[in-house]
Amino acid sequence: EAQVTQNPRYLITVTGKKLTVTCSQNMNHEYMSWYRQDPGLGLRQIYYSMNVEVTDKGDVPEGYKVSRKEKRNFPLILESPSPNQTSLYFCASSLASTGTDTQYFGPGTRLTVL
Amino acid sequence: GENVEQHPSTLSVQEGDSAVIKCTYSDSASNYFPWYKQELGKGPQLIIDIRSNVGEKKDQRIAVTLNKTAKHFSLHITETQPEDSAVYFCAASGGSGATNKLIFGTGTLLAVQP
Numbered sequence: 001e002a003q004v005t006q007n008p009r010y011l012i013t014v015t016g017k018k019l020t021v022t023c024s025q026n027m028n029h030e031y032m033s034w035y036r037q038d039p040g041l042g043l044r045q046i047y048y049s050m051n052v053e054v055t056d057k058g059d060v061p062e063g064y065k066v067s068r069k070e071k072r073n074f075p076l077i078l079e080s081p082s083p084n085q086t087s088l089y090f091c092a093s094s095l096a097s098t099g100t101d102t103q104y105f106g107p108g109t110r111l112t113v114l
Numbered sequence: 115g116e117n118v119e120q121h122p123s124t125l126s127v128q129e130g131d132s133a134v135i136k137c138t139y140s141d142s143a144s145n146y147f148p149w150y151k152q153e154l155g156k157g158p159q160l161i162i163d164i165r166s167n168v169g170e171k172k173d174q175r176i177a178v179t180l181n182k183t184a185k186h187f188s189l190h191i192t193e194t195q196p197e198d199s200a201v202y203f204c205a206a207s208g209g210s211g212a213t214n215k216l217i218f219g220t221g222t223l224l225a226v227q228p
Contacts, residue, residue: 004157031214033216035218040220041220042120042203042218042219042220043158043203043205043218044218045215045216048214048215050214056214058215059115059215090157090158092157097214098207098208098214099207099214099215099216100145100146100207100208100214101146101163102148102160102163103148103160103216105150105157105158105159106157107156107157108156108157
């Protein structure tokens with residue numbers, strides 16, 4: 001089944017403890033992206049990648065890191081999480097390297113930073 | 115950079131009525147305008163999209179219209195059904211400051227009353 005998977009689905013952590021949220025797609029998509037969703041703010045793009053080893057900042061990149069060593073994986077790294085990073089996170093992928101076609105979203109990761 | 119405004123934030127309609135959600139964008143260079151539906155507990159899913167060389171697109175009960183001059187686009191759902199109840203997001207991409215980014219509106223919670 002074609003899909004985007006994220007792990008973990010739920011995570012509660014404490015301030016400053018490094019964490020990684022994994023994202024994987026099995027559709028051979030070029031473009032991958034991370035978004036955060038907050039009430040009243042909609043979805044905001046954190047980082048995106050147009051191809052292996054190519055990443056770029058979205059609108060809210062501060063406090064996050066990403067890497068794209070393989071085409072299928074695009075992990076989101078929080079080196080020193082803070083409470084304002086408590087949010088619902090979505091990974092997405094699309095076939096076109098520009099991202100201007102259907103983006104397929106994962107099921108989401110709900111992160112709470114205490 | 116690109117800014118997308120979406121209205122209304124909540125919309126309640128009776129089953130069988132039509133629903134209209136409107137979005138405006140700021141970057142006249144934007145050329146791709148998707149609409150996503152998010153059901154409770156799930157990731158957003160593309161329902162329809164339109165590119166700047168087209169003024170209207172239909173898919174069964176769903177239609178999107180684009181007015182490039184006024185920089186706004188709208189989602190129209192006819193003969194609404196309870197399963198249309200969800201959060202709907204508009205987005206824009208391809209602008210000069212957001213060539214490969216997808217900028218989302220803040221979402222509309224649609225409730226279809228049986």
